[in-house]
Amino acid sequence: MPDEASPEETSPEETNTGGTAGAATTTPPTAPRLTWRRMLSDLVRPSRAQAFMAIVLCLLTTAIIWQVRVRSADDTYAGMRRADLVQILDQLNANATKLRQDIANEEAAQRDLQSGADSRKVAQEKANARLKELQVLAGTVAATGPGIVITVVDPEHQVTGDMVLDAVEEMRDAGAEAVDVNGVRVVAQTWFGGSAGAVTVNGAPLQPPYVITVIGEPHALEEGARFRGGLVSQVQAPQVGARVDISTRDSVEITSTTQPKQPRFAQPTR
Structure with a gap:
């Protein structure tokens, strides 16, 4: 019959009113507010869970730092070529x-x-x-023996005192027994300084080319100079633009000497 309403035509208001009349409306709970006082209280008196998480994070951070240090130490030799490793082994x-x-x-x-x-x-x-x-060793007498002569040609005047010092240290590491740089005997008290194009030794200027005469085992000395990252790599880099010539000789003579200085502070132990 036309006066009867079908269930589909029932209004939403009538449907809701029929079964939920008088029911209380519920609202979702709100999260507690995080105040500075609460944060300070948690820091002063942490719970067991917070203390446990802090310990775990501390151990994890320590493990990561240790791993990074180990990885850095391994990278010292991991990135080297086989020829470089052979040179190190030969020197040892x-x-x-x-x-x-x-x-x-x-x-x-x-x-x-x-x-x-x-x-x-x-x-x-x-x-x-x-x-x-x-x-x-003290440089008070002339010396002769096998060795090498290193000539550093610096047309762009970019070689610094630090580079010359590094070259001398590399020769000592390779077993040098006597070293001369441009007629100056290198001993324990010798020092190098100066910026690019103004190299000095013991405060006196050095003029290029820089000739380093070394007495020692020739092969070990040459390999020490040509080692990757050593004298040749450093000086012949594009930003420096210098050239290194190495001559291996059966007999090298160093005539330069130095006068020993009386120590001011050190005294022999009796």
């Missing part, structure tokens, strides 16, 4: 061989002194040999 083997020979010589001298057979003569010879070694 040469140093080990020299140390073994020195130990053998010292043990032989000790046996001669303890045997009692002409021990006074042996002691005198040993003292004289040691004196000559110290004189060479």
Whole structure:
């Protein structure tokens, strides 16, 4: 019949009114406000969960830092070429061989002194040999022996005192026993300074080309100079524009000497 309303035509208001009359309207709970006082209270008196999380984060941070340091240490050799690693191994083997020979010589001298057979003569010879070694190291006498001559040509005047110092240190690491730079004997008290194009040694200016004469095992010295990141790589970089020539020789003579200085502070221990 036309007066009957179908269920679909029932208004929403009538439907809601029929079953929910008098029901209370509910609202979603609101999150508690995070105030500075509450944050300060949590910091002063943390809960067990907060303390546990702090310990976990601390351990995790420590592990990450340790891993980064280990990775950095490994990268020192991980990025090197095979030829560079072979050079390092050759230098270590040469140093080990020299140390073994020195130990053998010292043990032989000790046996001669303890045997009692002409021990006074042996002691005198040993003292004289040691004196000559110290004189060479101190730079008070001329020296000769196998070695190399390094010539650094600096047309752009970009070589600095630090570069020359690095070259000398590399030669010492490679087993140099005597070093001369442009006629100046390099000893423990020698110092280099100056900016690009104004290199000085002991305060006196050095003029290019810089000639570094070194006495030692020629192969080890040359490899020490050509080692990646060493003298050749540093000086021949595009921003410097210098050139390095290395000459290996069976006999090198260093005639420059230096006068030892009386120490002001250090005294021998009795």
